[in-house]
Amino acid sequence: MEPKTKINAEDGKQELVVIREFDLPVELLFKAYIEPDIVEQWMGTKVLKLENKKHGSWQFVTTDPKGNKHGFNGVIHEYSLNQKITRTFEMENTPFDVQLEFLAFEKLTENTSKLSMHIVYKSVALRDQMLQLPFAQGINMAHNRLEDIVKKMI
Amino acid sequence: MNLRRDVFQAIADPTRRTILLLVASQSMTAGAIASNFETARPTVSKHLQILVECELLEQEQNGREIYYRLNPEKIKVIADFIEPFRLMWDDRFNKLEALMKGYKSTE
Numbered sequence: 469m470e471p472k473t474k475i476n477a478e479d480g481k482q483e484l485v486v487i488r489e490f491d492l493p494v495e496l497l498f499k500a501y502i503e504p505d506i507v508e509q510w511m512g513t514k515v516l517k518l519e520n521k522k523h524g525s526w527q528f529v530t531t532d533p534k535g536n537k538h539g540f541n542g543v544i545h546e547y548s549l550n551q552k553i554t555r556t557f558e559m560e561n562t563p564f565d566v567q568l569e570f571l572a573f574e575k576l577t578e579n580t581s582k583l584s585m586h587i588v589y590k591s592v593a594l595r596d597q598m599l600q601l602p603f604a605q606g607i608n609m610a611h612n613r614l615e616d617i618v619k620k621m622i
Numbered sequence: 623m624n625l626r627r628d629v630f631q632a633i634a635d636p637t638r639r640t641i642l643l644l645v646a647s648q649s650m651t652a653g654a655i656a657s658n659f660e661t662a663r664p665t666v667s668k669h670l671q672i673l674v675e676c677e678l679l680e681q682e683q684n685g686r687e688i689y690y691r692l693n694p695e696k697i698k699v700i701a702d703f704i705e706p707f708r709l710m711w712d713d714r715f716n717k718l719e720a721l722m723k724g725y726k727s728t729e
Contacts, residue, residue, distance in 0.1 A: 473712035510718040602706035
Protein backbone atom coordinates (compact mmCIF):
# COMPACT_ATOMS: atom_id res chain seq x y z
CA MET A 469 0.00 0.00 0.00
CA GLU A 470 1.32 3.41 -0.87
CA PRO A 471 2.10 5.54 2.19
CA LYS A 472 -0.62 8.10 2.72
CA THR A 473 1.61 10.68 4.35
CA LYS A 474 4.23 12.39 2.22
CA ILE A 475 7.14 14.53 3.32
CA ASN A 476 8.57 17.06 0.92
CA ALA A 477 11.97 18.09 2.27
CA GLU A 478 14.11 17.64 -0.82
CA ASP A 479 14.81 21.23 -1.63
CA GLY A 480 17.32 21.55 1.22
CA LYS A 481 15.78 24.75 2.52
CA GLN A 482 14.95 25.48 6.14
CA GLU A 483 11.44 24.18 5.64
CA LEU A 484 9.49 21.07 4.88
CA VAL A 485 5.93 20.14 3.95
CA VAL A 486 3.93 17.24 5.34
CA ILE A 487 1.01 16.29 3.07
CA ARG A 488 -1.81 13.90 3.80
CA GLU A 489 -5.18 13.11 2.23
CA PHE A 490 -7.98 11.92 4.49
CA ASP A 491 -11.15 9.94 3.94
CA LEU A 492 -12.95 12.59 5.95
CA PRO A 493 -14.96 15.70 5.17
CA VAL A 494 -12.78 18.76 5.74
CA GLU A 495 -15.02 19.85 8.65
CA LEU A 496 -14.19 16.66 10.56
CA LEU A 497 -10.50 16.93 9.78
CA PHE A 498 -10.51 20.50 11.08
CA LYS A 499 -12.47 19.47 14.18
CA ALA A 500 -9.69 17.01 15.05
CA TYR A 501 -7.37 20.02 15.36
CA ILE A 502 -9.59 22.24 17.50
CA GLU A 503 -11.45 19.95 19.95
CA PRO A 504 -9.09 19.40 22.92
CA ASP A 505 -10.36 15.91 23.80
CA ILE A 506 -9.92 14.77 20.19
CA VAL A 507 -6.43 16.33 19.90
CA GLU A 508 -5.47 14.48 23.08
CA GLN A 509 -6.45 11.14 21.58
CA TRP A 510 -4.67 11.26 18.24
CA MET A 511 -1.64 13.29 19.33
CA GLY A 512 -1.15 11.23 22.48
CA THR A 513 -0.78 14.36 24.59
CA LYS A 514 -2.59 16.30 27.29
CA VAL A 515 -4.06 19.62 26.18
CA LEU A 516 -3.66 22.29 28.86
CA LYS A 517 -4.83 25.13 26.69
CA LEU A 518 -6.09 25.53 23.12
CA GLU A 519 -7.48 28.91 22.13
CA ASN A 520 -8.68 28.60 18.54
CA LYS A 521 -8.55 32.23 17.52
CA LYS A 522 -6.21 34.87 16.15
CA HIS A 523 -3.69 35.77 18.89
CA GLY A 524 -4.79 32.75 20.92
CA SER A 525 -2.26 30.37 22.43
CA TRP A 526 -1.94 26.65 23.02
CA GLN A 527 -0.12 24.46 25.50
CA PHE A 528 0.31 20.66 25.54
CA VAL A 529 2.14 18.37 27.91
CA THR A 530 3.15 14.82 26.95
CA THR A 531 4.32 12.12 29.31
CA ASP A 532 6.85 9.70 27.80
CA PRO A 533 6.99 5.95 28.65
CA LYS A 534 9.56 6.71 31.36
CA GLY A 535 7.20 9.15 33.06
CA ASN A 536 9.08 12.31 32.01
CA LYS A 537 6.92 15.28 31.09
CA HIS A 538 7.55 17.28 27.91
CA GLY A 539 5.92 20.64 27.39
CA PHE A 540 4.98 22.19 24.04
CA ASN A 541 3.44 25.58 23.40
CA GLY A 542 2.85 28.24 20.81
CA VAL A 543 0.62 31.04 19.65
CA ILE A 544 -1.96 31.12 16.90
CA HIS A 545 -1.38 33.83 14.32
CA GLU A 546 -4.11 33.08 11.84
CA TYR A 547 -7.30 31.12 12.30
CA SER A 548 -9.83 30.50 9.57
CA LEU A 549 -12.50 27.83 10.21
CA ASN A 550 -12.09 24.70 8.05
CA GLN A 551 -9.35 26.40 6.04
CA LYS A 552 -6.27 27.55 7.82
CA ILE A 553 -4.30 27.63 11.08
CA THR A 554 -0.98 29.45 11.27
CA ARG A 555 0.83 28.90 14.54
CA THR A 556 4.18 28.68 16.25
CA PHE A 557 5.44 25.48 17.87
CA GLU A 558 8.03 25.34 20.60
CA MET A 559 9.41 22.39 22.56
CA GLU A 560 10.05 23.57 26.10
CA ASN A 561 13.39 22.96 27.84
CA THR A 562 15.15 22.00 24.62
CA PRO A 563 17.77 23.87 22.61
CA PHE A 564 15.47 23.80 19.56
CA ASP A 565 14.29 27.17 18.34
CA VAL A 566 10.61 27.85 17.78
CA GLN A 567 9.17 26.82 14.40
CA LEU A 568 6.41 28.35 12.31
CA GLU A 569 3.64 26.11 11.00
CA PHE A 570 1.17 26.87 8.20
CA LEU A 571 -1.66 24.35 8.24
CA ALA A 572 -3.87 24.41 5.15
CA PHE A 573 -7.08 22.38 5.13
CA GLU A 574 -8.59 21.68 1.75
CA LYS A 575 -11.87 20.10 0.69
CA LEU A 576 -11.32 17.55 -2.10
CA THR A 577 -14.79 15.98 -2.31
CA GLU A 578 -17.74 15.84 0.10
CA ASN A 579 -16.01 13.04 1.98
CA THR A 580 -12.32 13.57 1.38
CA SER A 581 -9.92 16.31 2.34
CA LYS A 582 -6.26 17.23 2.30
CA LEU A 583 -3.97 18.67 4.92
CA SER A 584 -0.75 20.42 4.07
CA MET A 585 1.51 21.33 6.97
CA HIS A 586 4.26 23.70 5.92
CA ILE A 587 6.89 24.01 8.67
CA VAL A 588 9.58 26.71 8.62
CA TYR A 589 12.63 26.34 10.88
CA LYS A 590 15.23 28.88 11.97
CA SER A 591 17.96 27.23 9.89
CA VAL A 592 18.65 24.36 7.49
CA ALA A 593 20.67 22.67 10.23
CA LEU A 594 17.74 22.85 12.65
CA ARG A 595 15.37 21.41 10.08
CA ASP A 596 17.68 18.49 9.48
CA GLN A 597 18.02 18.00 13.22
CA MET A 598 14.24 17.96 13.67
CA LEU A 599 13.86 15.54 10.77
CA GLN A 600 16.33 13.23 12.46
CA LEU A 601 14.71 13.44 15.90
CA PRO A 602 12.30 10.48 15.50
CA PHE A 603 15.20 8.48 14.07
CA ALA A 604 17.37 9.38 17.09
CA GLN A 605 14.48 8.58 19.44
CA GLY A 606 14.14 5.20 17.75
CA ILE A 607 17.83 4.56 18.44
CA ASN A 608 17.34 5.68 22.07
CA MET A 609 14.37 3.40 22.52
CA ALA A 610 16.40 0.50 21.15
CA HIS A 611 19.17 1.40 23.63
CA ASN A 612 16.68 1.56 26.49
CA ARG A 613 15.32 -1.85 25.57
CA LEU A 614 18.86 -3.16 25.39
CA GLU A 615 19.58 -1.69 28.83
CA ASP A 616 16.50 -3.38 30.25
CA ILE A 617 17.50 -6.72 28.81
CA VAL A 618 21.08 -6.39 30.07
CA LYS A 619 19.87 -5.38 33.53
CA LYS A 620 17.70 -8.47 33.74
CA MET A 621 20.68 -10.63 32.82
CA ILE A 622 22.83 -9.42 35.74
CA MET B 623 26.06 7.71 13.88
CA ASN B 624 28.97 9.90 12.81
CA LEU B 625 28.91 8.55 9.30
CA ARG B 626 25.19 9.24 9.01
CA ARG B 627 25.64 12.78 10.24
CA ASP B 628 28.36 13.29 7.66
CA VAL B 629 25.98 12.23 4.91
CA PHE B 630 23.59 14.95 6.02
CA GLN B 631 26.32 17.54 6.16
CA ALA B 632 27.25 16.50 2.66
CA ILE B 633 23.77 17.10 1.28
CA ALA B 634 23.30 20.36 3.21
CA ASP B 635 25.25 22.14 0.46
CA PRO B 636 23.34 23.12 -2.71
CA THR B 637 26.31 22.54 -5.06
CA ARG B 638 26.76 19.03 -3.71
CA ARG B 639 23.06 18.31 -4.10
CA THR B 640 23.27 19.48 -7.72
CA ILE B 641 26.26 17.18 -8.29
CA LEU B 642 24.27 14.24 -6.93
CA LEU B 643 21.39 15.07 -9.27
CA LEU B 644 23.78 15.33 -12.24
CA VAL B 645 25.40 11.93 -11.69
CA ALA B 646 22.07 10.30 -10.82
CA SER B 647 21.29 9.90 -14.52
CA GLN B 648 24.78 8.85 -15.66
CA SER B 649 28.39 8.45 -14.46
CA MET B 650 30.44 11.56 -15.20
CA THR B 651 34.05 12.72 -15.10
CA ALA B 652 35.11 15.57 -12.79
CA GLY B 653 35.55 17.80 -15.87
CA ALA B 654 32.05 17.08 -17.15
CA ILE B 655 30.58 17.77 -13.71
CA ALA B 656 32.58 21.01 -13.32
CA SER B 657 31.37 22.26 -16.71
CA ASN B 658 27.89 22.58 -15.17
CA PHE B 659 29.06 25.15 -12.62
CA GLU B 660 30.28 28.72 -12.70
CA THR B 661 32.53 27.98 -9.71
CA ALA B 662 36.23 27.23 -10.13
CA ARG B 663 37.23 23.66 -10.92
CA PRO B 664 39.15 23.17 -7.62
CA THR B 665 35.98 24.12 -5.70
CA VAL B 666 34.02 21.45 -7.56
CA SER B 667 36.87 18.98 -6.90
CA LYS B 668 36.61 19.77 -3.19
CA HIS B 669 32.87 19.03 -3.25
CA LEU B 670 33.50 15.77 -5.12
CA GLN B 671 36.08 14.79 -2.53
CA ILE B 672 33.57 15.34 0.31
CA LEU B 673 30.91 13.31 -1.51
CA VAL B 674 33.39 10.47 -2.05
CA GLU B 675 34.57 10.62 1.57
CA CYS B 676 31.07 10.15 2.91
CA GLU B 677 30.51 7.44 0.27
CA LEU B 678 27.62 9.14 -1.52
CA LEU B 679 29.72 8.96 -4.71
CA GLU B 680 31.92 6.14 -5.94
CA GLN B 681 34.90 6.51 -8.27
CA GLU B 682 35.31 4.23 -11.23
CA GLN B 683 38.44 4.06 -13.37
CA ASN B 684 37.67 3.88 -17.08
CA GLY B 685 40.84 4.06 -19.17
CA ARG B 686 42.59 7.29 -18.26
CA GLU B 687 39.44 8.87 -16.89
CA ILE B 688 37.88 8.64 -13.44
CA TYR B 689 34.09 8.56 -13.49
CA TYR B 690 31.87 9.44 -10.56
CA ARG B 691 28.66 7.59 -9.91
CA LEU B 692 26.03 7.46 -7.15
CA ASN B 693 26.29 4.91 -4.39
CA PRO B 694 22.67 3.72 -4.13
CA GLU B 695 23.28 2.12 -0.72
CA LYS B 696 24.22 5.46 0.81
CA ILE B 697 21.41 7.32 -0.88
CA LYS B 698 19.09 4.82 0.75
CA VAL B 699 20.49 5.85 4.16
CA ILE B 700 19.21 9.37 3.51
CA ALA B 701 15.77 8.07 2.56
CA ASP B 702 15.71 5.81 5.63
CA PHE B 703 16.66 8.74 7.81
CA ILE B 704 13.56 10.72 6.90
CA GLU B 705 11.38 7.61 7.07
CA PRO B 706 10.91 7.56 10.90
CA PHE B 707 9.77 11.21 10.76
CA ARG B 708 7.29 10.35 8.03
CA LEU B 709 6.08 7.27 9.90
CA MET B 710 5.58 9.32 13.06
CA TRP B 711 3.16 11.62 11.21
CA ASP B 712 1.59 8.77 9.25
CA ASP B 713 0.86 7.01 12.53
CA ARG B 714 -0.71 10.15 14.06
CA PHE B 715 -2.81 10.86 10.97
CA ASN B 716 -4.01 7.24 10.81
CA LYS B 717 -5.22 7.62 14.39
CA LEU B 718 -6.89 10.94 13.55
CA GLU B 719 -8.66 9.39 10.55
CA ALA B 720 -9.88 6.32 12.47
CA LEU B 721 -11.02 8.51 15.35
CA MET B 722 -12.98 10.93 13.18
CA LYS B 723 -14.58 8.13 11.14
CA GLY B 724 -15.97 6.87 14.44
CA TYR B 725 -17.00 10.40 15.36
CA LYS B 726 -18.86 10.73 12.08
CA SER B 727 -20.87 7.54 12.65
CA THR B 728 -21.87 8.47 16.21
CA GLU B 729 -22.97 11.93 15.20
